[in-house]
Amino acid sequence: MAPKIVDRQAKRERIVGAAITVFAQKGVANTKMIDIAKEAGIGKGTLYEYFRNKEDIFASAYDTMNRDMEQKIAAILSEQTHPARQLQMIFEYSLDYFSREAVEFSSVMMDFWAEGIRRKSPEMMGVINLKEIYDRYRVIIAGIVRKGQEQGLFIDVDAVSYASLAIGALDGLLLQLVMSPELIDITRMKTTFKQTMIQCLEK
Amino acid sequence: MAPKIVDRQAKRERIVGAAITVFAQKGVANTKMIDIAKEAGIGKGTLYEYFRNKEDIFASAYDTMNRDMEQKIAAILSEQTHPARQLQMIFEYSLDYFSREAVEFSSVMMDFWAEGIRRKSPEMMGVINLKEIYDRYRVIIAGIVRKGQEQGLFIDVDAVSYASLAIGALDGLLLQLVMSPELIDITRMKTTFKQTMIQCLEK
DNA sequence: TTTTATTGACCGACGCGTCGGTATTAATAT
DNA sequence: ATATTAATACCGACGCGTCGGTCAATAAAA
Numbered sequence: 001m002a003p004k005i006v007d008r009q010a011k012r013e014r015i016v017g018a019a020i021t022v023f024a025q026k027g028v029a030n031t032k033m034i035d036i037a038k039e040a041g042i043g044k045g046t047l048y049e050y051f052r053n054k055e056d057i058f059a060s061a062y063d064t065m066n067r068d069m070e071q072k073i074a075a076i077l078s079e080q081t082h083p084a085r086q087l088q089m090i091f092e093y094s095l096d097y098f099s100r101e102a103v104e105f106s107s108v109m110m111d112f113w114a115e116g117i118r119r120k121s122p123e124m125m126g127v128i129n130l131k132e133i134y135d136r137y138r139v140i141i142a143g144i145v146r147k148g149q150e151q152g153l154f155i156d157v158d159a160v161s162y163a164s165l166a167i168g169a170l171d172g173l174l175l176q177l178v179m180s181p182e183l184i185d186i187t188r189m190k191t192t193f194k195q196t197m198i199q200c201l202e203k
Numbered sequence: 204m205a206p207k208i209v210d211r212q213a214k215r216e217r218i219v220g221a222a223i224t225v226f227a228q229k230g231v232a233n234t235k236m237i238d239i240a241k242e243a244g245i246g247k248g249t250l251y252e253y254f255r256n257k258e259d260i261f262a263s264a265y266d267t268m269n270r271d272m273e274q275k276i277a278a279i280l281s282e283q284t285h286p287a288r289q290l291q292m293i294f295e296y297s298l299d300y301f302s303r304e305a306v307e308f309s310s311v312m313m314d315f316w317a318e319g320i321r322r323k324s325p326e327m328m329g330v331i332n333l334k335e336i337y338d339r340y341r342v343i344i345a346g347i348v349r350k351g352q353e354q355g356l357f358i359d360v361d362a363v364s365y366a367s368l369a370i371g372a373l374d375g376l377l378l379q380l381v382m383s384p385e386l387i388d389i390t391r392m393k394t395t396f397k398q399t400m401i402q403c404l405e406k
Numbered sequence: 407t408t409t410t411a412t413t414g415a416c417c418g419a420c421g422c423g424t425c426g427g428t429a430t431t432a433a434t435a436t
Numbered sequence: 437a438t439a440t441t442a443a444t445a446c447c448g449a450c451g452c453g454t455c456g457g458t459c460a461a462t463a464a465a466a
Contacts, residue, residue: 004431004444029232032421034448043447048423113313113378131382138386161395164387168375169368175316175375176367179334183341184367192364200403208465209411236456246413248458257456 012050012060015040019061020108028058028111062112066133072097073140083148084198087141091170091193098174099186110178113171138163145201154201166197215253215263218243222264223311231261231314265315269336275300276343286351287401290344294373294396301377302389313381316374341366348404357404369400 018040022031033054037044051057076093080086141163148154177184221243225234236257240247254260279296283289316333344366351357380387 004429004446006431006445033423034421037447044422045424045447046445049445054422134379134382135386155398157395157398158388158391160386161388161391162399164376164379164392165372165395165399168377168379169372171375171378172371172373173367173375174371176337176371179337183338183363185361185364188361188364189367192361192368195358195360196365196368196400196403200399235454247456248413249411251457252411 008050013064015042015047015050015057016060016064019057020065023061023108023111028108061108065109065112069097070136073137077140083144083151083153084202086144087166087198087201088194090141091166091197092190094170095173095186095189095193098170098177099181099184110175134167137167141166148201153203155203157201162201169193169197211253218245218250218253218260219263219267222260223268226264226311226314231311264311268312268315272300273339276340280343286347286354286356287405289347290369290401290404291397293344294369294400295393297373298376298389298392298396301373301380302384302387313378337370340370344369351404356406358406360404365404372396372400 015036019031019036022035022039026035033047034044036057037047040047047057051060072093073090076089077086080089138160142159145154145157145159145162149156149159173184173189218239222234222239225238225242229238236250237247239260240250243250250260254263275296276293279292280289283292341363345362348357348360348362348365352359352362376387376392
């Protein structure tokens, strides 16, 4: 009259972790349910006790990875108050993160993008709302720029365009990093970022 | 004792054109062989008389789209000699191209990227060599920057990093354009590009 | 008639999700 | 203590739909 007790939340997280590992190795599209199950050390059927379907695991993994990133950005913003420094920190952190910590992360993220793009037109339940994520980052960067302008520190550039450009540059670099890691010198890239994206902003 | 005569080259091109149309409508991954055949107005089996497999059609479509882009870049370079103007023209042209043909071209291109990324690690015969394409563009942009530096027009920034950054920015913007077309104002973006990516370069 | 082009019915591999059955645990009775 | 029981966790063989690629038959041109 009493069931086996399992920490379902913890197990969900373990499965998501396993999924991310496999995604990194084989690519999201080429990952089979059985691959995730094996990595998590459980049977395929058990996956369906914790997730409705493949899509569901996919979305959970995406959420997890994205929450990580946003928390770190938030931390940076609270450490620094000078707009130019905030931008610089965000750029440098992103570059570091992409290159050093996250060869894994990067290619998985690329897969998520590809999926997100593929799902934009059909009335798919937008499990992965890429647009929303972009909007959020755009708001953050544009906010910093506007603050700098109000303080008379930055030139009069369109804050939203600048934010789109900066986010685009980071994403695009991630793309190239995944393709040719040997070609992108992070240290130099940081300098170049500062020389172009930041110094030109300052009066 | 004489067969039906067909212009095989022309028919291949027709098929590739049909493929691109369908890719734009349904996304590369969701396009079935039968969809391409129907769009081209031929039977499914006939596809295999002109292409070895799906991969082959895919690669041909990619080549076609890419050759278009490169030819236009080359034309720009021959029209302009001033380095800063060359960069500006390339940026503006790319932005125009992306925005004008965003729906069709852009989302198909994103699919190609996603595929290219997915195929980087396994010893797949690199039908779609994304790395090579990137290298080519990088060489072009970096070359312009170096020329500007030699002429004493540009500041001393690392040409390769700059090129990666610029290409990244364009790609990343394309990504955002696909996601939220309404958010990206091309005219403003051109101005911002000039204010950040070009003016900061000039002494 | 011969040669080539075209076709779509067919095949088989593949992978998602299900389902019937098994294993494990904890409350309860003895 | 220990047997009993009930609720839940776990599993993997299998069903079924999907889709890339093949091939035997057909059409058309010369």
